[in-house]
Amino acid sequence: MKSAFIVILYKTPKNDINRIKNEINNLELQNYRLVFIDNSKNNLGYAGAINKAIKKLKNYNADVYIICNDDISLKQLNSKKIFDAGNYFDIWGFPFKQNNQRYYGGELDKLRLSGGLVIKKPKKRFKKVDFVSGSLMFIKKRVVDNIGLFDESYFLYYEEVDYCTRAKKAGFSVGIDTDLIYSHYENVNRNDLKDFYLRRSRFKYLLKYGSLKQKAYELIRFPKTLFEDKNSISFNFLSLNLSSFINRVINFFLFLILIRVLNVDNYGIYTLVWAHINIFSPLADFGTTTYGIVKLPVEQNKRFNYFYSLRIASSVVALITSIGFALILKLNLFIVLLILFTSPTIISNALSGSYLIILSLKNKQYLSSIVSVLFNLTLFLVFSLVLITTKSLFYLFLSILCLYSIYALLNYSLIKKEFISLKFIYDFKIWRNIIKNSFVFVLISLLAGLYFRLDIYLLNFLKDAKAVGVYSAGYKFFEAFIFISVSYTIATLPTLSKLYKSSKGVFKSKIKRDFVIITTTGYIIAVIGYIIAPYLLPFILKNAYSSSIDVFRIVIFALPALFGTTVILNAIYILKKAYLIIYVFAFQTIFNFILNFIYIPKYSFIASSYITVVGEILTTVIVVFILVKHFKYANRS
Secondary structure, eight states, X not given: OOEEEEEEESSOOHHHHHHHHHXXXXXXXXXXXXXXXXXXXXXXXXXXXXXXXXXXXXXXXXXXXXXXXXXXEOTTOOTTTTTGGGGTOXXXXXOEEETTEEEOOEEEXXXXXXXXXXXXXXXXXXXEOSBOOTTXXXXXXXXXXXXXXXXXXXXXXXXXXXXXXXXXXXXXXXXXXXXXXXXXXXXGGGOTTHHHHHHHHHHHHHHHHOOHHHXXXXXXXXXXXXXXTTTSHHHHHHHHHHHHHHHHHHHXXXXXXXXXXXXXXXXXXXXXXXXXXXHHHHHHHTTHHHHHHHHGGGSOGGGHHHHHHHHHHHHHHHHHHHHHHHHXXXXXXXXXXXXXXXXXXXXXXXXXXXXXXXXXXXTOHHHHHHHHHHHHHHHHHHHHHHHHHHOOHHHHHHHHHHHHHHHHHHHHHHHHHHOTTOOOOOOHHHHHXXXXXXXXXXXXXXXXXXXXXXXXHHHHHHSOHHHHHHHHHHHHHHHTTTHHHHHHHHHHHHHHHXXXXXXXXXXXXXXXXXXXXXXXXXXXXXXXXXXXHHHHGGGTSOGGGTTHHHHHHHHGGGHHHHHHHHHHHHHHHHTTOTHHHHHHHHHHHHHHHHHHHHHHHHHHXXXXXXXXXXXXXXXXXXXXXXXXXXXXXXXXO
């Protein structure tokens, strides 16, 4: 019998390659060919690599293809028996031992259609199974000739389940020979994305083969599926999105109370104070949240202390700088006092960001979501009570001072609980190294802050607080939808970073798919918002804020561009091209300043609204051009 061994490699050490080669030679088969497919550089996925090998062996005309992982051992197999199962099955495999446990083929859950390995030894030597493990499977050539190659869209996991299902539907038989056994040493270090691929492939298989009843059942139990593994990427993604949504809803209801209680001028002052604080907040973060989430998972956890210490030190600098610039800009002394009351939020945010970083190391971001929601709910209740009873900006900001100080202490205690060895370490050499790598993120954050909030400053100086209030109220309705892009970044950045390391091809296709999906979502929201705004918003806004409806109907069309830009920026960060974004935002800041400075005196907040839309579209075009150019260059090289 002519046989062809197909061994799939992925960053496989040379001694393992030689070991597998020797083990196959030691089987002493009379007529065989051995093909290695190395997935290390251009990862085709497991199915893609198998297909490549089968095409390569087209002229050899083997009777059976033997597909092998690079992390198995064949030395326990008996060469005289390995083809015996071919008398009973068209696709077959053997039991294997992994982590002191033996597995006897695969079985599908009849309700959920999920694949699992059987641990109970069958009574018969030759046993029919739903599928055999892809780590070692024998496939007769006539099966390939009849049903074709593997489905490459799975990339990893469930490709063998799919292939066995297709074979059985075509009338072929699948089973195992329990007289033989091999060892499988799954390389855990190379499975950082196992959860991501396993879940994605399982749902793909369910959608492809599941009945209406099976799909409906899986949809109903989806929350339970996520909760069964609280440390999974999917669960954290959902929790971060859900918490972002809930926080946006809470803040939106607070906004409604603000515009019902405060006059337009006072709401303008409220917005101006927060804009000022938010511009200087990136100095406290110093880019270490984004950099830490991306970098720390692949470094030693002990480095977290240096990130934490730097964040505390830089937050103090940011607080002092914020107050100092308020004085330099000669803002109203009452506004300076309110900025002073709000400044503890800088330290509080530095600590909450540190908490998110340490949770990201443990895939427990959902805890940060819970804390964030509870705090925002507390803010809403206290602020609402203060506003309704006092109608005073002074007491409102005094409550901000108290609550954010408490929140800072709470986050400190939570960090200490998750990271017992937490301590402040002054090490300028290490700080300098972190700053060197994260500085690009802080520059981007500062420039983005200026880009987004410069119009508020210019409206205040070129017009008045009333114009700020009207513009900010309309912008707030638009801002309510930004949680989608924020939660997308927090939840997917670690995954994308690992995905890029495992397969640049899959990374590229995911970025394209995410860009289309999230941009389309933005367009749908924008159109619906534009249509319903004149009918819905008058019930929410007082007459003094009626012009805010026009602002919203303009700026809402910046949403699809903003969503698309978020996806591309994440990709550019991971490609280590973040420095290019500095030039983009620097250009956009200058663009924003010049146009607002020219047109605000004549068109007030309407000018700022149109400039926001044009600026976002321009940013999207630029970053897409940068990414496309990178991919083209990468393909050529």
